[in-house]
Amino acid sequence: LNEIFMKLKRSQFISDDALAGAFAGAVARLLSAPFDVLKIRFQMQYTPSSHISPPTGSSVKYKSILQAFRLIIQEEGFFALWKGNLSATYLWITYAIVQFSVYGILKRLSEKTTQPTTTLNEKNGKNSSSSARKAFLLFLAGAGAGITATIATYPFDIMRTQFAIQGKEKFHSTMYSFVDYTLRTKGPQGFFAGVTPAVIGIAPYMGLNFALFESIRLLMLVNPSFNNSSNDKERSRVTPLSLFRNALSGGLAGGVSKFVVYPLDTVKKRLQAQALQTTITSLPTAPTYTGIIHCIGSIYCKEGIKGFYRGILPTTVKSIVATAITFSAYEAAKDMLNEQRVTEE
DSSP: OHHHHHHHHTSTTOOHHHHHHHHHHHHHHHHHHHHHHHHHHHHHOOOOOTTSOOOTTOOOSOOSHHHHHHHHHHHHOGGGGGTTHHHHHHHHHHHHHHHHHHHHHHHHHHHHHHHHHHHHHHHTTOHHHHHHHHHHHHHHHHHHHHHHHHHHHHHHHHHHHHHHTOOSSOSOSSHHHHHHHHHHHTOGGGGGTTHHHHHHHHHHHHHHHHHHHHHHHHHHHTSTTTOOOSSHHHHTSOOHHHHHHHHHHHHHHHHHHHHHHHHHHHHHHHHHHTTSOOOOTTOOOOOOOSSHHHHHHHHHHHHOGGGGGTTHHHHHHHHHHHHHHHHHHHHHHHHHHHHHHHHHO
């Protein structure tokens, strides 16, 4: 793995952040894909609240994580849990490359601009204010990275959603079929259905994600229970403890962040779904939404607060797993690159 990294690294056009991000995105996607499919299926499931009459001829199809897993495997086969995996892998890899590259640039810029202020505050004993400012700048860097990556890779997100909401009968069998159909029927804007709530939701999500990850990891680094390294050189090596530390920090950050912004993710998926074609049987038909405000109002009035949190459990589990894997793989890849570089020098 080191040899592969270093061969790619010798290309002057690939940064450590981009290379480590690509590795992290691929690993995280492969391991967390089933939860992603479940999350989308639950979000697509229109379920009116108890005071609204249920849709005629339909009932709730997916009731729990285990029941949904069993039903999908029974009706569509085991590998249906990886539906849309090709487009989703493209999404995760390109998203991670853009996200970590932009975050690395913004983080280094923020560190340069705050270094004199931080040093002065430390001399004056104002560590709390400098820490708060650093966390806020990390939040802004994460938000900026998330917005950039979301817009750059959004067509892959649309494709991933389309393949995930197809049942055993496929409306689109290939990515080319989907691209051709979308261009003919909806034009280029068809690849950006639901992009507004996606951008609004990704800013606080990724901002919190990175700020919490960096903060939690810093707390662990100063705790002897999570850090047995005596110097920076040892700390940069990939060890079981460093993998666990990064995974735990990433998992906590991902779970909290996803729960906070989940309602906007549901709105995004609903707006995406009405621009796509589902072949899943027995799913109640959701209303037609004219925009983000109408979608929010309609979900609240017809489904209640619970409507915004359909699939929150598999999504939170998926977010914890995916973020833990992403950050631990990303940091491990960067550590391996740094270690190999030092060895060569």
